[in-house]
Amino acid sequence: MSEVLVVVEATREFGVKKVTLEMLTLARELGTPSAVVLGGPGAAEALSAKLGEYGAEKIYAAESEEIDGYLVAPKATVLADLVKRVQPAAVLLASAQEGKEIAARLAVKLDNGILTDVVALAADGTATQVAFAGSTIVTSKVTKGLPLVTVRPNSLTPAPAPATPAVEQLTVTVGEADKLAKVVDRVAEQKGSRPELTEASVVVSGGRGVGNADNFKLVEELADLLGGAVGASRAAVDSGFYPHQFQVGQTGKTVSPQLYVALGISGAIQHRAGMQTSKTIVAVNKDGEAPIFELADFGVVGDLFKVVPQAAEEIRKRK
Amino acid sequence: MNIVVLVKQVPDSGADRNLRPDDNTVDRGSASNVINEMDEYAIEEALKIKEAHGGEVTILTMGPDRATESIRKALSMGPDAAVHVVDDALHGSCAVATSKVLAAALGQLNADLVICGAESTDGRVQVMPHMIAERLGVAALTGARKLTVDGSTLTVERQTEEGYEVVTASTPAVVSVWDTINEPRYPSFKGIMAAKKKPVRTLSLADLGVAPAEVGFDGATSTVLEHSKRPPRSGGAKVTDEGSGGAQLVEFLATEKFV
Numbered sequence: 001m002s003e004v005l006v007v008v009e010a011t012r013e014f015g016v017k018k019v020t021l022e023m024l025t026l027a028r029e030l031g032t033p034s035a036v037v038l039g040g041p042g043a044a045e046a047l048s049a050k051l052g053e054y055g056a057e058k059i060y061a062a063e064s065e066e067i068d069g070y071l072v073a074p075k076a077t078v079l080a081d082l083v084k085r086v087q088p089a090a091v092l093l094a095s096a097q098e099g100k101e102i103a104a105r106l107a108v109k110l111d112n113g114i115l116t117d118v119v120a121l122a123a124d125g126t127a128t129q130v131a132f133a134g135s136t137i138v139t140s141k142v143t144k145g146l147p148l149v150t151v152r153p154n155s156l157t158p159a160p161a162p163a164t165p166a167v168e169q170l171t172v173t174v175g176e177a178d179k180l181a182k183v184v185d186r187v188a189e190q191k192g193s194r195p196e197l198t199e200a201s202v203v204v205s206g207g208r209g210v211g212n213a214d215n216f217k218l219v220e221e222l223a224d225l226l227g228g229a230v231g232a233s234r235a236a237v238d239s240g241f242y243p244h245q246f247q248v249g250q251t252g253k254t255v256s257p258q259l260y261v262a263l264g265i266s267g268a269i270q271h272r273a274g275m276q277t278s279k280t281i282v283a284v285n286k287d288g289e290a291p292i293f294e295l296a297d298f299g300v301v302g303d304l305f306k307v308v309p310q311a312a313e314e315i316r317k318r319k
Numbered sequence: 320m321n322i323v324v325l326v327k328q329v330p331d332s333g334a335d336r337n338l339r340p341d342d343n344t345v346d347r348g349s350a351s352n353v354i355n356e357m358d359e360y361a362i363e364e365a366l367k368i369k370e371a372h373g374g375e376v377t378i379l380t381m382g383p384d385r386a387t388e389s390i391r392k393a394l395s396m397g398p399d400a401a402v403h404v405v406d407d408a409l410h411g412s413c414a415v416a417t418s419k420v421l422a423a424a425l426g427q428l429n430a431d432l433v434i435c436g437a438e439s440t441d442g443r444v445q446v447m448p449h450m451i452a453e454r455l456g457v458a459a460l461t462g463a464r465k466l467t468v469d470g471s472t473l474t475v476e477r478q479t480e481e482g483y484e485v486v487t488a489s490t491p492a493v494v495s496v497w498d499t500i501n502e503p504r505y506p507s508f509k510g511i512m513a514a515k516k517k518p519v520r521t522l523s524l525a526d527l528g529v530a531p532a533e534v535g536f537d538g539a540t541s542t543v544l545e546h547s548k549r550p551p552r553s554g555g556a557k558v559t560d561e562g563s564g565g566a567q568l569v570e571f572l573a574t575e576k577f578v
Contacts, residue, residue, distance in 0.1 A: 135336070143540060182488065
């Protein structure tokens, strides 16, 4: 079976991201998964055990200060060279900012089609995508080149399939053309140990009804009790209650968790666009006519400052 | 500084959006079409740079005839001129082909700086800035929440999952922006009147030296096989809190095995 390249998404703090494990699981249906680690020196070693656990038969490691020191372009060049050499059956990247950007450059370099926000991929290359904020399901196919797809987080359940990956170090030479956008600093803002928003299996979001930044503690508390991430509606972000990177909606993140909890969120189209493919949705809102209830599998019409503390207390009791 | 802003006309994301049953492309005919929201932030950023450093701001749009409405709307915010790439052969173009056309147009416009929205609300594909930069061989500073211009040096704060990265480049460059970067101005009455007289140059594929076979359905690198509407969600149980709403909520979560 031919190789399927999976471009690894990882963070310094948490290691391999869940979407990478989903991609490895998906790659096993299509061929033999090979993980591609593009990062600073030593990046692959820290990730190899996890990648092997989920079935990576091989790890290509492209490690260099320069890969990490410039935006995206060096990664795309290394990946393009690898694709030309190994002629994989498909290339999978995460449907997140950087994954899409690497894929974009790869598509131009190889004059190859690209499909983003893919939630399923068949062995013949037919991809399923969700469009228009989850309201439309599309099947599509790359017609020029190999299937180059970005996979949306939370599209499938990662399944372990232990393998012992052979590691191949790639020679990295970063040319001047790829050194145009220099990363001079990286600043961490996300606090605590909560799962990343787009990957979390539970998301608890607050809206305008939360009232102020301080009250978001209530949202955070419920998220922590459920092991989830915190999100916010655009109204809450625009009002300065919570930072923008946590915004869920048409102009923010799209999430598709097992459980979505909407607190004080009316459910405007702007917000629904980012969360309506969630598996289970529950909502607390004082306005019984709020459109969020049209989506919610369970809704509580009431004051969130009464309902949420009681729910938190109840969860603690049951633990 | 010579700045070009990429503007895309998209179906209003606040209304019902569809793909056409006949050729699987975005239905722009029956939709209410607007400027892609994120592009308004790109226009605002370009105008701010012009106000601080001088120069000219040009709108570049690829789209059908009716995209003229969005071009005039964009001009009413204050840019100096616009270029509209319009050609029947473009209908059905994929992202790869679109980037080829936009790069060809930019090649004629001699921009120091290209600014665009980080993504469009219709496709949300997010690939265009890097595709264009790759073709033009210039820097791409993408996902900016802040942009600083100092002579020919650009510095952006790029939003990431963990926080942000500070990334620098020299012009010429492509910068894509999120809606956190500024607050777009509303067009003034004077701006709306002035926009009617501003020059809008149209360019065809022949003007750009791009063959029709490289774009549209013929040149597409991917194809939509079929599409369908997802069945709408229906609301489930709704209770009114009479003192036990929180407990009832947790009871539901427990039956669904989340607690």
